Amino acid sequence: MASLVVRCVFGPRLYRLYGKGEIRGHDYEANRLERHSDTVVKWVNFFWNVGWYMSPGIGLFLYRRGYFCPEGLLSLAKFAGSILVLLFGAVCVRGIGRLSNPEYRQFLKILHDASVNNSPNAKKLLSQYDFHFKAWPVDFRWDELENDEKKTRLLSKSHKSRGLVEHVKGLPCQVLSYILVHTFGRRMIYPGSLSLLAGAVGPMLLQGRAKLCEQHNGIRAKLLARDNNEIDTMFVDRRNQKEHFNNGNILVVCCEGNAGFYEVGCMCTPLEGGYSVLGWNHPGFAGSTGVPYPVNEANAVDVVMQYAIEKLGFKVDDIVIFAWSIGGYSATLAAMNYPDIKAVVLDATFDDIVPLAISKMPNSWKGLIIRSMRDYFNLNIADQLCQYPGPIRLIRRSKDEIITTEEGVISTNRGNFLLIKLLQCRYPKLMTEESISVLNTWLSVPDTITQLSISTSLELDESECLQILQSYVEENSTSYPMLIGDDLGRDMKMKLVLFLASKYLGDFDSTHCTPLPASIFALPWSLDEEFLIYDGEN
Incomplete structure (x- = not known):
């Protein structure tokens, strides 16, 4: 009985009992003793956190008020002591309230079994509860x-x-x-x-x-x-x-x-x-x-x-x-x-x-x-991304206000720089000054229609780009860096860079914090898969 009392006093907060199938879930209903005493504990914790973040200002205020002297420090100690007594009393009353609640006692039994026995069945029963995660056993x-x-x-x-x-x-x-x-x-x-x-x-x-x-x-x-x-x-x-x-x-x-x-x-x-x-x-x-x-x-x-x-x-x-x-x-x-x-x-x-x-x-x-x-x-995300050799898809928010260095200016979106650094790492011989300049122009426009007009002005043909890439891969491999470009002209390099940029980057007309729709989320384009499809069509 004594151990149960101690566990009720120091046990975790219980939030909800989950429903499965026809069983409906419901929030845990604390009785009055637990509810009111827990409110006191929450408020003490809240003011402690506020005080911690504002401690430099509070310290300066107390210093100017003359509390940094023996008498002042004694007054502060008495105040802190009274808060601790209040907190201790609230925790004990909360424990009494939990002890009188059958639902909480049942939860404590399941938590104890899961923590001590660590059996799959006990863990399964415990998963029906939502409670303070500190008490959750390690899985x-x-x-x-x-x-x-x-x-x-x-x-x-x-x-x-x-x-x-x-x-x-x-x-x-x-x-x-x-x-x-x-x-x-x-x-x-x-x-x-x-x-x-x-x-x-x-x-x-x-x-x-x-x-x-x-x-x-x-x-x-x-x-x-x-x-x-x-x-x-x-x-x-x-x-x-x-x-x-x-x-x-x-x-x-x-x-x-x-x-x-x-x-x-x-x-x-x-x-x-x-x-x-x-x-x-x-x-x-x-x-x-x-x-x-x-x-x-x-x-x-x-x-x-x-x-x-x-x-x-x-x-x-x-x-x-x-x-x-x-x-x-x-x-x-x-x-x-x-x-x-x-x-x-x-x-x-x-x-x-x-x-x-x-x-x-x-x-x-x-x-x-x-x-x-x-x-x-x-x-340095770009540096780490360049060390990954697999398929990558970047999604840029055209109205992003967080990762732009100038708000409202899409050319300063740092996602642009992430794409450029990735292409420089994977296709170094294609990323000439002229190619990067064209790519920056393409990235600086806010809509896909204008991007398409830039590609059209260069007479970009996707099938032609794929043929060139496929020829390189057949003679070499799909491993990076791909040293394609030595035998290509200036215009062809620019076309390939825009083609690759369109495959790696997708635009979403939204601000930074808007949830991404599932229709925008897609697995990345891959050279290997592209060539399989391309060969099948030919």
């Missing part, structure tokens, strides 16, 4: 695979190392960079990691999880990454539903944006397309623990990929990685470490965070911004 660990510790992992290239003299001279800037990144910098890059934001969107996340679990039979799981961060995931399996979903054997792994969560994020797009889908939250987002620094992102997406392959049983070449916005960083990390995946689809993604960071901050901060980003958040 998969990064070190479950043999010799995984010896696996070589590729990371984004770091900045050029500095010599001793340069390091000493730059020490003041280094300190400023550290402060900038670890105060508001990281929170500006990944606002979804703010607990205040998570609290504000909490009801939406609960509704999103309920929809995924009840309507799509989603399976929630906790993964333990290499750095001991716990990663919150949701999997929708459609492999055995071929009569309804033709794409169920393909798994789409979704990487969300900087304020996106799988509950309400880009998972909905491949779900509408009939694919099996695996979503996950960045470290520090919603149920995931940690902070979304680049190395933590690398560890998180790696354990997600391991889970998809080893636990869920998908073949590597049946996995597509789909990312929105800054999720392209995690997606390309996974792609270059798992080069045999089926494809990569990047929606509203940029090439490098540095130009975007510079455009959002005062010009006088330029040097500090460059140093800070390169040292701590070197999100």
Whole structure:
């Protein structure tokens, strides 16, 4: 009995009991004792978070008020003590309320069995509940695979190392960079990691999880990454539903944006397309623990990929990685470490965070911004994407207001630069100054009709472009870089570049945050598949 009381006092919040089939789901109904005491706990937690973010200002206010003296500090200690007593009392009363609720006691029993026994049946029963994810047992660990510790992992290239003299001279800037990144910098890059934001969107996340679990039979799981961060995931399996979903054997792994969560994020797009889908939250987002620094992102997406392959049983070449916005960083990390995946689809993604960071901050901060980003958040997506050899599709938002350095000017959309860098990497001899100039003109127009007129003015013939590419592939291979172009004229190079750009890039007439329709989401164009179709027609 005593252990049950303790578990009721310190147990997780219970949000919902999911419905399956004819059983209707319903929100957990707390009694008055639990409901009112939990309100006190929530408010204390809210003011603590606000106080933490505003601590420099609060500290200055208290200093000016004379609280930084023995008498003032004693008053502050008494105030803090009274808050702790209030919090402790509220937690105890909440535990009494839970103890008197049969539904919560039943949940605690199932949670205890799942945590201690770790049996499939206990986990299945536990999956019927939505509760605070911290208490969820671990379903998969990064070190479950043999010799995984010896696996070589590729990371984004770091900045050029500095010599001793340069390091000493730059020490003041280094300190400023550290402060900038670890105060508001990281929170500006990944606002979804703010607990205040998570609290504000909490009801939406609960509704999103309920929809995924009840309507799509989603399976929630906790993964333990290499750095001991716990990663919150949701999997929708459609492999055995071929009569309804033709794409169920393909798994789409979704990487969300900087304020996106799988509950309400880009998972909905491949779900509408009939694919099996695996979503996950960045470290520090919603149920995931940690902070979304680049190395933590690398560890998180790696354990997600391991889970998809080893636990869920998908073949590597049946996995597509789909990312929105800054999720392209995690997606390309996974792609270059798992080069045999089926494809990569990047929606509203940029090439490098540095130009975007510079455009959002005062010009006088330029040097500090460059140093800070390169040292701590070197999100060079283009560099990582170029290390992936498979099919790629880029989706550009024609009215994107977030990844443009000049709002409303489509030529400054950093997706353009991502495409150019990719083509330069894959087809270096085609990307001459003249070809890049024509491509920039093509990318600077806001609609496909004008793009078509540019292609028409060059007398671009797709069948001719395919014949030239096929001839090269037959003599060489489809591996990159493709050194095609030495024997081609200036005009033919420009035609090929525009042809390839139209195959890699698709436009969506929308702003940055509009959900991507399933009709826009498509597997990328592939030279191998194109030639199979082309040969069949001839």
